[in-house]
Amino acid sequence: MRTFSQPMFLLVVDVWLFFDRLGVATCFLCCARCSPVQGVCEQCLLALPYPQWSCEKCKDPLTVNDHILCGTCQKQSRMFDSCVAPLEYAFPVSTMLQRVKYNRQIVYARPLVKHLINNLQKDYCDKPWPEALIPVPLHWWKLRKRGFNQAGVIAEQLSKAIDIPVYHHLVKRRNNDQSQQGLSANKRKQNMQNAFALRKPVPYKHVAVVDDVMTTGATTEELCKVLKKHGVETVDVWCVARTPSV
Ligand SMILES: [Zn+2]
Ligand SMILES: [Zn+2]
Numbered sequence: 001m002r003t004f005s006q007p008m009f010l011l012v013v014d015v016w017l018f019f020d021r022l023g024v025a026t027c028f029l030c031c032a033r034c035s036p037v038q039g040v041c042e043q044c045l046l047a048l049p050y051p052q053w054s055c056e057k058c059k060d061p062l063t064v065n066d067h068i069l070c071g072t073c074q075k076q077s078r079m080f081d082s083c084v085a086p087l088e089y090a091f092p093v094s095t096m097l098q099r100v101k102y103n104r105q106i107v108y109a110r111p112l113v114k115h116l117i118n119n120l121q122k123d124y125c126d127k128p129w130p131e132a133l134i135p136v137p138l139h140w141w142k143l144r145k146r147g148f149n150q151a152g153v154i155a156e157q158l159s160k161a162i163d164i165p166v167y168h169h170l171v172k173r174r175n176n177d178q179s180q181q182g183l184s185a186n187k188r189k190q191n192m193q194n195a196f197a198l199r200k201p202v203p204y205k206h207v208a209v210v211d212d213v214m215t216t217g218a219t220t221e222e223l224c225k226v227l228k229k230h231g232v233e234t235v236d237v238w239c240v241a242r243t244p245s246v
């Protein structure tokens with residue numbers, strides 16, 4: 001099985017950029033020739049961090065498979081109805097998503113979103129698809145500083161592939177919180193209280209909230225809570241990756 005390392009990744013990025021300028025499609029992770037649509041070769045795709053077991057409700061990666069639900073989902077009900085998050089937030093997925101978010105290298109999102117689409121197609125083969133996609137919004141100040149919303153970029157790529165419209169401005173984020181990184185689950189939850197408000201009524205009964213990564217789920221849950229309070233009956237959550245809670 002192929003393994004990845006940070007120094008190798010940095011070297012590969014330079015080589016990949018060189019080939020990209022020449023118009024040659026190579027894998028983002030090993031520089032082998034590959035389909036320009038896929039972005040990552042078959043071998044690297046198989047070596048990405050897939051959780052062996054995960055919580056049936058929130059997709060929290062589990063270390064053992066003796067429970068169907070994680071500890072949190074056993075103790076409390078979730079505001080969302082289902083969750084698709086096929087990858088674990090670990091290297092190289094974490095680095096690829098950080099490059100999308102902080103370096104605006106959108107190209108790294110492509111293979112991850114394609115993988116998410118494959119999983120969605122399996123998941124929704126026997127149940128109805130949502131009517132609209134709602135990316136988790138950024139506070140306007142953060143959006144202005146960053147210039148784009150990574151969740152919006154992912155939602156646009158999904159929308160093109162599965163033909164479901166994206167609504168970027170239905171919900172606004174009221175809190176300009178600092179990064180939630182390093183905060184406990186309870187602190188994250190407190191920070192997110194009343195973080196979202198609707199700009200206008202949502203004319204749908206079934207939507208999917210889209211984000212790049214779900215950590216404790218505090219942000220996603222707060223957004224789902226607002227949507228349900230205003231008449232949405234079913235809220236699914238779609239993320240590229242899930243951070244393990246332990
Ligand atoms: Zn590769
Ligand atoms: Zn769970």
